[in-house]
Every structure is written in C-alpha cells, then in structure tokens.
Amino acid sequence: MDPIRQAKVEELRRLGTEPFPTEPFPTNTTAAEILRYYPQQKLDFKAVRLAGRLWRKRLMGKASFAVLRDHTGDIQLYFQRDDFAERPELYDTVFKKLLDLGDIIGVEGFVFTTKTGEITVHVQRFRLLAKCLHALPIEKETEEKTYAAFTDPELRYRMRYVDLIVHPRVREIFVRRTAIVQAIRDFFNARGYLEVETPILQTIYGGAFARPFTTHLHALDLPLFLRISNELFLKRLIVGGFPAVYEFSKDFRNEGIDRYHNPEFTQVELYVAYQDYLWMMELVEQLLETVAQKAVGSTVVEYAGQTIDFAAPYRRVRYFDALKEAVGQDVRALSERELLALVQKYELPVPEPPYEAIDLIALLFDKLVEPKLIQPTFVLDYPEALSPLAKKHRSEPGVVERFELIVGGKELANAYSELNDPFDQRQRLERQAALREAGGLEAMPMDEDFLRALEYGLPPTAGLGLGIDRLTMLLCNAPSIQEVLFFPLLRPQSG
C-alpha cells in the first residue's frame, strides 16, 4: 500500500469525507453517452450524474480540469473553486490534494463545451466513492511517445484487475469472448439444441487422451477425477432420447502449460442424433461464419500476421492424402522401420518407447501437415487407432469417420460420426486398456456404464468438440491462451 495515500485516508476522514462511504451513487449517464448525444442535445445534460475512476488531473489555481474514466470511456471534468464557496476546502484540499488518480468518484454537474471544443462536465458536486490505495500504472500516449505502460505479463496476469483498469483493449478481448460464446449459444438454440450440464467430478474419466487431475470425496471415501471431457455423458443423454444436446464445458487436463494450453480450458461439445460427420462439417462452417460475423463483424480476421477467412466452405483433405502430399508417399504402405527412417529424415524427435507405427504416423502428421494449415481446413478420415470413439468409415477400411478443423496451424475442432456399436466400442476400449497396461498414461480407462448405455442403443449421432479458448485467440488475434483467460494459471508467488 502507498503510505502517502494511506495518510490521505486519515486526512479525508478528519475533513469529514468518508473514503469508503456506505451510500450508493446511482448514475444517470455515462461518458460515452454524453460524448455521443450532447452535440445533438438529444438528452437533458443539465444535471448529469456519473461515476468512475479519476484518470488525470490538470490542476491550476482557481479552476482545474480532470479526466474521469468509466466503463464506456473518458470524459473531461471541470472544477471551479467558486462552486464550493461554502466549503472551499472541498476544492482546495479534497479535490486538489487528497484525490488521487485511480480513486473512484461520483460527480454531478452540467455539460458544456470548452473554448477548445471539448465536451466537458462542469462539476458542481462530487463524492469520493472508494479510495484507490495503490499507484495505478496509467499509460500516457501521444503520437511520439508512450509513457509508463503496464506490460510485464506476470504482473498483468497476477493482477488482472489492474490490467483491466489500465488497458481497454484487454477488456475488449473478454467482452468479445462472451460475444463468441453467446453467438454459439444462439446458433445452437435457434436449431432447438438443448443446453445441458454434466458432472465435472467423475468416477471414471474418458472422452479424450489426457492425464486427469485427481481428488477425493470424503463422504463416500471415493477417489474422483476432474473431467478431461464430457463426451461420454453427453452421449448417454442421446441414448436417453434427447435429439441434440450441447454443453459449454470447462475441462481439466494434467498436462504441460504453454502458449496454447492451460490446465483448465473451455470446450463446447455438441451431439446431434441421426446425423453424421459430413453433416457436422457443414454445420461447423455455418457456425464459425456466423460467430465471426457476429462477434467480430467480419469473417476475415488477422491472426499472427496472417489473414484468415472463416467464410464457408472450407477446404477438405483426407488425413492420409494430406500426409502423402507432405512426405511424397502413402505412409500406410510403410513398415515401422521405414516410418522411423522418415521421422529421422525430417529430423523429428523419435518418441519414447513403447510406441507403435501409428504413433510415428501421428508424429509426422502433427509436425509436417498441421502447422501448415492456416486457412480453415477440414482434415478427415483419421486412422482408426487414433480415434477409439469414432465410427468405422462406411467404405474405407482402417480409417474412421472423423474430422478435425485446423485453423492457424492448430486444432480448433474435432468431430466424429459417433461409434454406436457396443461390440466395436468394447474392443476399442479394451485396446486402450492394453495400452494403459503397457504404460500409456493418456489411454482411456474402461467405462462399463458407458458401454451398457451403448447396449441400450445410441442412434447414429454426429458429435463435435470446439475449443472456445482457441477460437477466441483466433478472433481476437491473441498470441497466447493467457490473453483470453481472465486468470491463467501461474505458480503462486513465494515469500
């Protein structure tokens, strides 16, 4: 805490100004509203009440200017000593000396235009609403120079409230994030899909490949997992007869942290009965085109120095065709030894054993194909071994009806014609169980109740998972996932 500001709290109380008053201060306008409507005189500006942070002070003798920043923007304030003739200390001491930049104040007065043409509130009464006890890193910008920016990422993330106070652009990212979520919700609701909630605490985790967080329920003396996915629960609901369900799902994965990964992140998952992955591709195209248009105002966005267009339709390429394009041959024809040679040829790190041919194929795809797909691209018909929850392809052996949508070189969405054959599903999960036996930490555990649900009959279903954080990054041109999470995970400060 700033000791000077602390001392001002005492001084204010001595002068009869409570720095944290109980009384509310209802406002009747905002900075943006005044700036927008005053020139047209569309509203009465003779008795405005607005509140916000004191942002700048330009003190002179008997009259001074200040700037108030509220949630809509900045507006200039004008104070005159003559207006406080009964209690001149309100101007001379409280306003000029005891109010600091960052203090939350409420003002009342009338709007006028200064000689230099700036719309300004002539303050007749003001009240301190909450004292700010820390110096605020307020930026000053001109065409030539920028003073005192608050740029240290660690400080910005640890004290996001300060980041938000100081950087309107950060606020805009999060407003847009909410607009994105809302646009998706509207899109799904317009089609009659039902928004649902499923458990975050799960006794068996599944639906993705990842190490889970574990916890414990004392009441039942039961180990529990935080969900890595909600897929298996949403499919149970389709079994139960809902024709289409979706959920915005905070998922938790006990994996590495980097520019694209936070231990907790958000996906929206959607399951629609009687449809397949081809239908889902068209839905995703429509969805993203609509969301970009609504949240950004355009389907074309700048991301990491590139221009990306979300207008439908998107390029489609089959998994093995894309890989063939990259390495010049069909990797399905290669032995494990030949695949290994290919991995080494491209100077990719050979995975830790135990690994199988399919792991080498996935490695080649992830390193040689995915990063090059900048424009929205559907990669379809994945190898079966990589997709234990997807239905076998209707005509091509060895692959499943699955697509990933790659944008900006990263996976944005993942979808299947869902596997609804309980016999096939059991075999696939048994293979996963074998991988776990062999030390595969991310392989899926067996889930007998999910299999029983499939045995009751899952209609043919199209399923989708779409990364909300990644989509927000793309639509906000945010370079890291931390920029689109209010409170990204950081190691706690020691000492």
Add this chain to the structure above:
RNA sequence: GUCCCCAUAGCUCAGCGGUAGAGCAGCGGAUUCUUAAUCCGCGGGCCGCAGGUUCGAAUCCUGCUGGGGACACCA
C-alpha cells in the same frame, strides 16, 4: 522435464567491475480553458533471494525463486 532469455524506484526502462539514473506517477509551490497542461523546487531503491570471486559487485560466477520464449508432453 530440457535449453535460452529476463528480474534495477509504483510503472516503463538505461546503467553491465569504481558514490544508483531517466521519463511517467508522487510530494511542496505558482497558475480560472487545460487536455502528455505548463513553470519552479523535492523526495523516492535489501539493483528478485542466497552464496562465491574481487581491494571493490546492480555489473563477473554458482545455486535458488518467479516470469517469458523454444522444445518435449498435450495425437
């Protein structure tokens, strides 16, 4: 988990073996139309932490802590 980079005033940074610096913010004064207000004056620091080298360390070395980037992992 590995490698590289960073850590100096509230904020943004300079200084890189010889007394700790600037701008913005702050404090005191002047100022009734300023808007990066201006003018005069002033204070502010365990130079991330702990060791080491040296006559002398913010500066060189080692370790630790925190952060950033890359890799690995996360198909």
